[in-house]
Amino acid sequence: xxxxxLVTGGAGxxxxxxxxxxxxxxxxxxxxxxxxxxxxxxLNGLHKILGFEPILLEGDVCDNDFLxxxxxSYEIHGVIHFAAYKAVGESVKExxxxxxxxxxxxxxxxxxxxxxxxxxxxxxxxCTVYGEPKxxxxxxxxxxxxxxNSPYGWTKWMSEQIIEDVIKANPSLNIAVLRYFNPVGAxxxxxxxxxxxxxxxxxxxxxxxxxxxxxEKLIVxxxxxxxxxxxxxxxxxxxxxLAEAHVKAxxxxxxxxxxxxxINIGTxxxxxxxxxxxxxxxxxxxxxxxxxxxxxxxxxxxxxxxANKAKTILGWExxxxxxxxxxxxxxxxxxxxxxx
Ligand code: UD1
Numbered sequence: 236x237x238x239x240x241l242v243t244g245g246a247g248x249x250x251x252x253x254x255x256x257x258x259x260x261x262x263x264x265x266x267x268x269x270x271x272x273x274x275x276x277x278l279n280g281l282h283k284i285l286g287f288e289p290i291l292l293e294g295d296v297c298d299n300d301f302l303x304x305x306x307x308s309y310e311i312h313g314v315i316h317f318a319a320y321k322a323v324g325e326s327v328k329e330x331x332x333x334x335x336x337x338x339x340x341x342x343x344x345x346x347x348x349x350x351x352x353x354x355x356x357x358x359x360x361x362c363t364v365y366g367e368p369k370x371x372x373x374x375x376x377x378x379x380x381x382x383x384n385s386p387y388g389w390t391k392w393m394s395e396q397i398i399e400d401v402i403k404a405n406p407s408l409n410i411a412v413l414r415y416f417n418p419v420g421a422x423x424x425x426x427x428x429x430x431x432x433x434x435x436x437x438x439x440x441x442x443x444x445x446x447x448x449x450x451e452k453l454i455v456x457x458x459x460x461x462x463x464x465x466x467x468x469x470x471x472x473x474x475x476x477l478a479e480a481h482v483k484a485x486x487x488x489x490x491x492x493x494x495x496x497x498i499n500i501g502t503x504x505x506x507x508x509x510x511x512x513x514x515x516x517x518x519x520x521x522x523x524x525x526x527x528x529x530x531x532x533x534x535x536x537x538x539x540x541x542a543n544k545a546k547t548i549l550g551w552e553x554x555x556x557x558x559x560x561x562x563x564x565x566x567x568x569x570x571x572x573x574x575x
């Protein structure tokens with residue numbers, strides 16, 4: 236039987252890497268994307284990696300008629316729902332845009348899954364649902380969810396609540412909520428990677444763009460946080476490892492009936508902004524032009540995953556190192572510069 240997995244946002248950064256992992260593991264990904272925040276050249280990159288172009292269903296997950304037509308056309312085995320807005324700063328300026336898109340997309344997915352009796356869903360959540368950690372910085376899944384620092388964060392928090400309520404009313408659904416920490420890196424082939432639109436918000440693409448000269452200077456947001464060196468600490472997870480976690484999650488759900496599991500996807504190790512900058516320079520030999528600037532509003536001080544649950548229930552753990560991620564992100568940046 237063909238195992239079609241609908242991947243909403245499948246042309247995006249994490250989505251495209253997951254499409255590769257799914258294909259390599261015997262699934263047939265169906266990419267649903269409206270290319271609002273994805274680059275069309277990803278299709279060519281996927282073709283080069285896979286040897287074929289995956290099926291593309293171009294449209295918006297918020298367009299329920301379009302979504303329904305997909306569920307009518309394919310016997311879908313599972314859904315991985317990535318499609319959502321994710322820029323924290325923009326979400327503060329345009330909260331309604333975020334609530335509408337991120338919540339409506341999920342509601343449409345759930346409605347169609349219930350109507351068409353599709354059981355397996357992997358939902359793309361975030362460590363942002365933990366808010367600012369109180370006390371211990373290592374998050375376990377049972378850590379009570381806290382107020383996120385942005386409307387973006389609240390959309391993930393609310394999405395998790397929607398899922399909890401929907402599964403109570405529809406107990407045959409199987410849902411894995413993956414709480415990602417900080418995804419970084421690119422596919423080793425550098426045929427796919429991250430395409431930030433405009434100035435990057437995230438640290439790693441900002442570092443690589445500064446290193447290549449596309450950005451003049453990296454501003455390190457804050458230097459007096461109560462951390463190892465005064466800069467914020469995060470758990471940076473290679474996007475390839477993250478992609479594999481989705482495949483493991485789909486395969487975990489296949490054998491279940493009526494489960495809801497929230498699972499951290501991280502390395503279990505926190506690194507500060509300065510540690511990342513130093514690692515980049517040591518790994519690549521390239522100096523970064525950077526200086527300290529004011530704190531960024533909404534940043535949490537320190538957070539990293541306890542990733543034991545992922546190991547126990549999915550048989551997943553991060554295999555790639557931060558140096559792998561730095562090398563892959565840097566090679567990707569160089570490739571983008573060379574093909575401009
Ligand atoms: C946040 C969310 C994450 C979400 C992501 C979406 C938390 C803890 N994390 O990631 O769940 O998926 O947004 O984009 O809420 N930094 C600089 N200079 C820069 C850019 C970043 O110093 O130019 C620092 C930040 O202050 C932070 C670290 O680098 O300490 C990582 O920042 P970033 O890559 O933006 O990710 P988060 O804000 O951790």
